[in-house]
Amino acid sequence: MNYKHLFLLFFIALFFNSCENDDCCAPVPETDAQFSSGIFVLNEGNFGSANASVSFINEENEQNSAQIFNEVNGMDLGDTAQSMELHDDFAIIVVNVSNKIEIVNRFTFERLGTINTNLVNPRFAEVIGDKLFVTNWGDGGNPDDDFVAVFNLLDFSFIEAIPVMEGPEKLISVNNALYVAHKGGFSFNNIVSVIDSESNTVVKEVEVGDLPNSMVVQGNDLWVMASGKPSYADEETAGGLYRIDLGTNEVMEVFEFTDNTIHPENLQLNDGNAYFTIGKSVYLYEPGQELPTSAAFSLDEVAVLYGFEIYQNRIYVASPRADFTGDGDLLIYDLNDGSLLDQYSTGINPNGIYFN
Amino acid sequence: MNRNLYLLFTLFLCCCLHATAQNDFINWLDEVLLSDVKLNNNSEGQFVKEISASVIQRSEPLLTSLLKFNTPFFFRENGYGMVSSASVRGTGASQTAVIWNGININSQFTGQTDFNTVNTKVFDNISLRPGGGSVVYGSGAIGGTIHLSNEFRFDGNSENELRLGYGSFDSYQASYNGNFSTEKTSVNIGLAGVSSENDYKYLDTQERNENGDFYNVSLNASIAHWIGDSNILKFYSNYYQGDRGFSGTLNLPSNSEFEDRNSRNLLEWKSFAGKFTSSLKLAWLDESFKYYENRDSDNFSSGDAETGIIKYDLEYEFSKNKRLNLIVDYTDVQGEGTGIENAERKIGGISALWSHQLERLSYELSLRQEITNNYDSPLLFSIGSSYQFSENYLLRFNSSHNFRIPTFNDLFWLQGGNTDLDPETSLQAEIGNELKFNDFKINLTGYFIDIDDLIRWIPDGSGIWRPVNTANVHNYGLEFFAGWNTQLGNNPFSLNSSYAYTRSIDQETDDQLIYTPQHKVTLSAGYEIENFSVLLQSLYNGSIYTSSDNNYELEAYEIADLYVGYTFLTKPEIGVDLRLNNIFNKKYQSLPSRIMPGRSINSTLTFKF
Numbered sequence: 001m002n003y004k005h006l007f008l009l010f011f012i013a014l015f016f017n018s019c020e021n022d023d024c025c026a027p028v029p030e031t032d033a034q035f036s037s038g039i040f041v042l043n044e045g046n047f048g049s050a051n052a053s054v055s056f057i058n059e060e061n062e063q064n065s066a067q068i069f070n071e072v073n074g075m076d077l078g079d080t081a082q083s084m085e086l087h088d089d090f091a092i093i094v095v096n097v098s099n100k101i102e103i104v105n106r107f108t109f110e111r112l113g114t115i116n117t118n119l120v121n122p123r124f125a126e127v128i129g130d131k132l133f134v135t136n137w138g139d140g141g142n143p144d145d146d147f148v149a150v151f152n153l154l155d156f157s158f159i160e161a162i163p164v165m166e167g168p169e170k171l172i173s174v175n176n177a178l179y180v181a182h183k184g185g186f187s188f189n190n191i192v193s194v195i196d197s198e199s200n201t202v203v204k205e206v207e208v209g210d211l212p213n214s215m216v217v218q219g220n221d222l223w224v225m226a227s228g229k230p231s232y233a234d235e236e237t238a239g240g241l242y243r244i245d246l247g248t249n250e251v252m253e254v255f256e257f258t259d260n261t262i263h264p265e266n267l268q269l270n271d272g273n274a275y276f277t278i279g280k281s282v283y284l285y286e287p288g289q290e291l292p293t294s295a296a297f298s299l300d301e302v303a304v305l306y307g308f309e310i311y312q313n314r315i316y317v318a319s320p321r322a323d324f325t326g327d328g329d330l331l332i333y334d335l336n337d338g339s340l341l342d343q344y345s346t347g348i349n350p351n352g353i354y355f356n
Numbered sequence: 357m358n359r360n361l362y363l364l365f366t367l368f369l370c371c372c373l374h375a376t377a378q379n380d381f382i383n384w385l386d387e388v389l390l391s392d393v394k395l396n397n398n399s400e401g402q403f404v405k406e407i408s409a410s411v412i413q414r415s416e417p418l419l420t421s422l423l424k425f426n427t428p429f430f431f432r433e434n435g436y437g438m439v440s441s442a443s444v445r446g447t448g449a450s451q452t453a454v455i456w457n458g459i460n461i462n463s464q465f466t467g468q469t470d471f472n473t474v475n476t477k478v479f480d481n482i483s484l485r486p487g488g489g490s491v492v493y494g495s496g497a498i499g500g501t502i503h504l505s506n507e508f509r510f511d512g513n514s515e516n517e518l519r520l521g522y523g524s525f526d527s528y529q530a531s532y533n534g535n536f537s538t539e540k541t542s543v544n545i546g547l548a549g550v551s552s553e554n555d556y557k558y559l560d561t562q563e564r565n566e567n568g569d570f571y572n573v574s575l576n577a578s579i580a581h582w583i584g585d586s587n588i589l590k591f592y593s594n595y596y597q598g599d600r601g602f603s604g605t606l607n608l609p610s611n612s613e614f615e616d617r618n619s620r621n622l623l624e625w626k627s628f629a630g631k632f633t634s635s636l637k638l639a640w641l642d643e644s645f646k647y648y649e650n651r652d653s654d655n656f657s658s659g660d661a662e663t664g665i666i667k668y669d670l671e672y673e674f675s676k677n678k679r680l681n682l683i684v685d686y687t688d689v690q691g692e693g694t695g696i697e698n699a700e701r702k703i704g705g706i707s708a709l710w711s712h713q714l715e716r717l718s719y720e721l722s723l724r725q726e727i728t729n730n731y732d733s734p735l736l737f738s739i740g741s742s743y744q745f746s747e748n749y750l751l752r753f754n755s756s757h758n759f760r761i762p763t764f765n766d767l768f769w770l771q772g773g774n775t776d777l778d779p780e781t782s783l784q785a786e787i788g789n790e791l792k793f794n795d796f797k798i799n800l801t802g803y804f805i806d807i808d809d810l811i812r813w814i815p816d817g818s819g820i821w822r823p824v825n826t827a828n829v830h831n832y833g834l835e836f837f838a839g840w841n842t843q844l845g846n847n848p849f850s851l852n853s854s855y856a857y858t859r860s861i862d863q864e865t866d867d868q869l870i871y872t873p874q875h876k877v878t879l880s881a882g883y884e885i886e887n888f889s890v891l892l893q894s895l896y897n898g899s900i901y902t903s904s905d906n907n908y909e910l911e912a913y914e915i916a917d918l919y920v921g922y923t924f925l926t927k928p929e930i931g932v933d934l935r936l937n938n939i940f941n942k943k944y945q946s947l948p949s950r951i952m953p954g955r956s957i958n959s960t961l962t963f964k965f
Contacts, residue, residue, distance in 0.1 A: 049902070049948040050607030079608045079949075097608050141655035230820055232771040304815050322814055325870055326903030348903065 033107035035068065040091070040354040041318060041330050042307075043347030044081050047097060052081035053347040054093070054109070057330060064344050069093070069102070072109040077102065084354050085125040090153070091354075094122045094134065101125065101134065103156065106356060113156045118149050121185075126171045126178060128197040130154050133178055135168035136161075137185040148180060150200055162200050164193050172215050172222075173197070174246055179222055181212040188229055192222075194249050204249045208242040209256065214267040216274070218287060220246050225267035225276055228260065239264040241291065255291050266308040270335065275315075280305050282315065282338065297338025301331055309353045310335060318350035387626060387633060388580070388588055391457035391505045394492045397679075398709055399485055400720035401740025401754030403788050403799050405837060406483045410882075412476050414891050414919045416935070416958070417529055417550050419474035419482075423502070425893040425917065427484055428835055428856030428876050430900075431471060432946050435603045436953050437554055437570045440471040444499030445486060445803060446831040446860030446872045448810075451760055451780070453489070453496040455503045456620055457578075457592045459639050460494045464661040464691055464701075467496060467763040473598055473616050474504065477519070477531040478546030478576035481505040486835055487803065488756035488784050491707060491724040491738045495761040498782045498807065506578040506592060508542040509535065516965050523935070523958030527552035539582075546576040556953040558606060559943035565951070567610045567651075568603030572596065586628040594620045601651060605949035613651035617644045631673045639665040659693030661764065677713035682706075691764045699768040703728040716744045730767070731779050734759055752788035752801075757781065762823070766811055772822040780825070782807045795842040805831040829869060833858040850882045867906045871947070873898035875912075891919040902948050913944035929964035 038058035045052035054077065056065045069077045078098035085092040091106035100116035121137035130153045138145030143166040150159040167185030171178055176197045182189040192212055194204040209226025216223050221243050228239040240256035241264075257264070266277045274285040280302050281295035299305065299317060306328075307318030313335045320328040328350040332342040387393050395404060407426055415422040420440040424431045429452075430443040441449030450467030453460050454474070462469050476482060482504055489497035514536040521529035531548035551571035555564050573596070580590040596618040604610035622639045644660040667685035674680065684706050691699035707724040719741040726733040738756035745751060762777040786803035809825035816822050836855040843849065856876045860869040868874070875898035882891040894916035902908045921933035934957065941955040 046902075046948070048605050048608055050605060051908070051948065076607060079605070099609065139650045139653060139655065141649050141657065142653060230771075232773075232820065321903075321905060323812065323904050324815075326905030327907055348908070 033105075035109055035356060036107050038063070038356055039316070039330070040084065040356060041344075041346045041350045042081050042084050042093070042352040042354065043328070044096075044349045044351045045077075045079065046325065046348060047080055050076055050079040050098070051348055052077045052079060052095060054081070054084075055330075055344075055346045055350070056109075057344050059332070059342065066347055068109050069104065069111075073104075073111045075111075081351075082122065083124045083352055085127065086354055086356065087127040087153075090127075092125045092127070092132065094125050096122060101132075101151075115151055115156050115158075118151075118158045118161060120145070120147075122149070123168065124170050126173050127153060128173045128176060128178060131159065131197060133171060133195070133197070135164075135171055135180060137167060140186040143185075143187060146185065148178075148195060160200055162195060162202060164195075164202060165189060165191055165205060168193070169212075170214060172217065174217055174222065177203075177246075179215060179244075181215055181224065183211045183213055188233060190226065192224055192244065206244055206249055206251060208244075208251065209240040209254075210237045211239075211263075212242075213265050214276075216267055216269045217246070218269060218272075221252075221287075222246055223267060223274065223287065225264055227263040227265050228257070230263060231261070236260045238262055241267070241285075243287075253288070257291060266305075268308070268310040270310045270313070275310055275335075277305060277308055299331065299333060299338065301340055301343070303329070307350060307352045309355075311353075311355050314341065316353045318346065318353055320349040320351075324349055387628075388510075389508050391507070391578075391590070391592060391622075392455065392503050394458065394709075395455075395483060395485065395503055395505075398492055398681075398711065398720060398722065399740070400711060400718055401742055401752045401788070402485055402487045402489075402786070403752070403790070403801060403837070404483055404485045405799075406481065409480075411880075411891070412479075412482060414882075414889075414921065414933070414935075415476070415893075416937070417475050417477050417531070417548060418472050419476050419502075419504075420471040422476050422482065423471065423484070425878055425880065425895055426852070426854070428837075428854040428878065429484075429500070430856075430858075430871075430873050430876050430897060430946075432871055433472070433952065434947060434950050435554075435565060435568055436556065437472050437550075437552060437600065438568065438603055438950075441468050442471060442499075442502075443872055445805060445833060445835070445856075446858040446869065447499030447805070447807070448869075450496055450763065451498040451782075451807075453493050453501045455493055455501050456594060457505055457622055458637075459620070459622060459641070459665070460496070461618075461620060461641065462496050463643055464663065464689055464699075464764045465643075465645075465659050465693070465696075466765060467760065470616075473572065473596060473618070475531075475548045475550065475572065475574040475596075476504075477533070477548035478574045478594070479504045480507040480544070486801070487754060487786055488738065488758040488782065488805075490758035491709070491722045491736045491756065495759060495779070498758045498760060498780075498784070498805065506544055506546075506576065508544070508578065508580045508590070509537050510539055510542055510580075510582075512538055516963075518963045518965075519960050521958055521960035524956035525553050525556050525953070527554070527958065529958070529960065541582070542578075542580045544576070544578045547574070549573040554603070556956065558951040559941065559954045561606065561951075563606065565603050565953070567601040567612070570598065570600035572598030572600075572616075588626050590622075590624045590626065592620075592622040594618075606951060607949060611650050611652065613648040615646040615648075618642065633671040633673075635667075635669040635671075637665070637667040637669070639663070639667075641665075657694035659691065659696060659764075661689060661691035661693075661699070663687065663689045679711050681709040683709070689764075691768070695770045696764055696768045696773075697770065699764040701728065701730050701764075703730070718742050731761060731777065734779065734781050748792055750790040750792075752790065753786070754788075755783075755785040757783055760811075762811060766823040772813070772816075772820050774823050777811060777823060778809050778825050780807060780809050780811055796840045797838065799835075799837040801835045803831075803833060803835070805829075807831065828863040829860060830863060831858070831860045844883065847883065847885045849884075850880075852878075852880050854878045862904070865904065867904060868901055870901050870904055873900045873912075887923045889919075889921040893917045893919070897944075897946065900946075910945060910948060913942055915942050915944060916940060929962070931962040932959065933962070934959045 041055040078095035080097035082096040093102045123135045132151040134149045147161040169183040171180045178195040211227045224242040228237040238257040243253040281298045284296045302319045303322040309316045315333040317331045330344040433440045444452045454469035486500040534545045554568040575595045578592045598616045602612045641663040646658045669683045687703045689701040705726045709722040711720040724736040740754040742752045759779040761779045784805040788801040791798040810827040834857045840851040860872045877896040880893040896914040899912045918936040923931040
């Protein structure tokens with residue numbers, strides 16, 4: 001059974017249904033839709049101020065539209081937008097402080113639904129089949145109430161909460177398995193948990209370095225970047241790279257930095273090469289080789305490196321204003337030499353870049 | 357025994373000791389009755405505004421509410437009764453010092469006082485002094501100082517006042533004040549409490565202010581006792597206990613709770629010997645808080661700081677108009693809490709204050725140097741002068757060097773605290789004009805403040821938020837106070853107004869600092885006729901920027917409150933009053949998404965016996 005087709009069918013039915021009382025709206029062909037091709041920048045806004053927003057940028061025609069969720073839907077996105085997941089026709093926006101998820105059509109940004117129950121401090125979302133998985137920290141001060149919430153993507157209903165160890169953050173799907181990196185929330189953690197998406201159970205907890213912050217899949221390997229504990233921790237620890245075999249879910253190789261003050265982040269793949277950042281510097285890494293000792297280049301125009309993506313030989317950086325008030329920037333660099341190619345103004349505190 | 361008799365009595369006693377002591381007495385009187393003598397004696401070149409007892413009585417009990425309607429200062433409130441901070445002359449929340457009976461009570465953790473954790477009903481006198489004052493009042497006295505004081509009387513009378521109130525959102529207010537005195541002993545007791553469900557509706561929305569319930573209780577006791585004829589012991593004690601749910605915002609639900617427990621104690625031994633006045637003060641302050649992110653759980657974070665102060669002040673009066681104070685003091689602060697370890701501060705200080713009054717010209721010079729291993733301490737100074745051109749016109753000038761020391765959070769916060777911080781320092785000057793025509797009084801002041809090494813929390817290279825000495829800000833503006841207290845058909849009538857024009861410019865970006873309005877106005881009118889009294893209070897807050905690029909702002913608003921009181925009986929005095937808050941039901945907010953209440957009503961029954 002192809003879930004995708006079933007889902008599309010359902011979705012089209014839903015769409016026609018919703019149009020019955022609306023004489024204006026013929027279904028928008030996806031290619032002509034307003035946001036069919038370009039970049040979404042998620043702007044988390046200020047904590048407590050409910051001024052999160054989404055910007056849409058089209059590099060081809062230099063279009064830069066601010067507040068597209070608000071403009072299209074006539075309502076505020078909410079407080080502290082944490083992340084966005086693009087899946088099929090959906091853009092799934094996790095709004096951390098508002099404890100909700102807004103689900104919109106990724107081409108029109110029209111709101112399809114809101115999930116605002118069974119979420120406590122939601123962080124990141126991932127879809128497998130018709131199930132939506134969302135990591136949750138629970139109360140910041142409580143290490144034992146963290147969970148991955150499971151929702152039905154067909155009707156946005158709640159299925160169940162999977163209790164997990166402290167601080168589940170990013171998650172990535174491989175076939176029917178879900179790999180969840182536990183940075184630790186308000187504390188520190190050092191595991192990747194493996195969830196079976198059919199039984200909704202944790203099947204394994206794999207120990208990696210402290211604060212696993214990003215994961216990529218290459219072949220039969222899951223590469224996990226751990227940043228190590230920061231200087232304010234009881235004991236500062238070095239970051240490192242961990243290669244996990246997707247068949248056995250065992251750590252096969254460890255590459256650790258020797259200096260405890262080095263805290264790498266943002267592992268990305270491009271053309272078989274891996275890239276990561278330390279501070280505002282970008283490092284090039286060939287998977288399986290020794291860790292690089294010097295940076296490829298430094299992104300000096302960045303005020304704060306808050307969101308980082310590599311896409312089609314370009315580096316995209318979401319950079320808030322240094323004091324985290326006011327509008328930030330999207331900076332676009334050439335991956336080959338680190339030269340600044342373009343720059344766009346964004347909303348308040350951009351934290352993520354998503355390609356449509 | 358009334359005040360004059362008391363004066364005569366002490367005068368007589370004194371004359372036996374010193375043949376020429378008559379003038380001392382006037383001085384002594386201030387020294388004895390007031391807790392914050394320096395506010396009286398060492399404010400040369402600065403304007404001190406006292407908020408009258410009747411205005412305090414007719415205002416809501418929380419300090420924010422009193423000050424926002426009666427001063428040109430701007431207050432940022434996270435909702436009614438929630439965390440509230442002041443911006444005075446465009447400065448930040450930790451650049452205004454709150455002074456309790458002469459002692460700086462700003463928090464060791466945040467460097468600021470939450471103006472909604474002060475109940476005004478337990479104080480006899482509330483004054484404000486815009487401008488610098490670190491020489492006398494220490495850290496944070498850059499924008500201005502706000503003084504909460506208790507006073508003594510030795511008239512042999514006793515007085516009791518009991519107030520009970522109830523109002524919208526299930527709000528209860530109660531206070532009791534008792535004054536008892538003999539010729540040798542004076543005792544003041546104040547007890548006040550407020551509680552409210554505080555679940556007001558957010559105007560123009562379907563939502564309510566959820567989780568904003570609060571209560572607080574304040575107890576204040578002050579005791580003075582003469583030992584012999586030239587020694588007096590004074591003791592002040594204040595205890596505050598308050599629990600609050602921190603309300604959510606328009607889009608942000610909240611289930612958190614915050615508990616404050618503050619105690620402040622001050623013992624002073626004052627003795628008078630000829631031209632010398634000596635004062636030894638011992639103070640002990642304790643501030644503690646608990647924060648529950650989820651009020652239904654047992655998990656909380658907390659902080660506790662204990663401060664001990666010993667201060668010796670020797671004053672020598674060279675002549676009637678020449679006075680020198682030499683002060684040495686030592687402060688020890690110990691703090692601990694969630695995310696804070698080994699927080700300690702030991703500060704030794706030495707100050708000299710010189711004041712001289714000539715016929716029309718008065719001037720004052722003061723210096724202070726602190727010694728501590730916590731930070732590099734600048735030499736603080738203040739130069740003030742005034743010249744009385746005529747009975748209608750007084751010109752003032754004051755210039756000072758002040759500071760705001762890094763807080764415990766700045767220094768010792770585990771996730772980024774920076775022990776290499778320097779204090780924020782300010783160099784500032786002001787020129788004030790005072791005009792008086794019969795019942796009409798105007799004060800107009802222009803000022804300039806250059807603040808260096810502003811401490812800000814910003815992310816460092818690895819994304820960790822850390823405080824650093826970064827910005828340089830220039831504040832300048834105009835401040836205007838006007839008052840007209842007269843009789844209208846033999847009935848007391850008063851009109852009071854204040855206005856502030858404020859520019860607070862970051863020198864790097866040339867932009868106005870966030871949360872700092874360019875304009876603020878207050879206007880109030882009071883009238884009494886027979887047993888009735890009416891007071892109308894209003895304010896206008898100009899728009900504020902909410903982002904440092906000045907791309908986002910909160911719109912301006914104006915609100916008004918109406919008070920009507922009626923006295924039934926005079927002996928014992930029984931009165932009832934009604935307060936209508938936000939009479940025009942205006943939707944307003946002083947911080948983004950933090951909606952304030954619409955129209956509400958409160959009534960109070962007062963007994964005096």
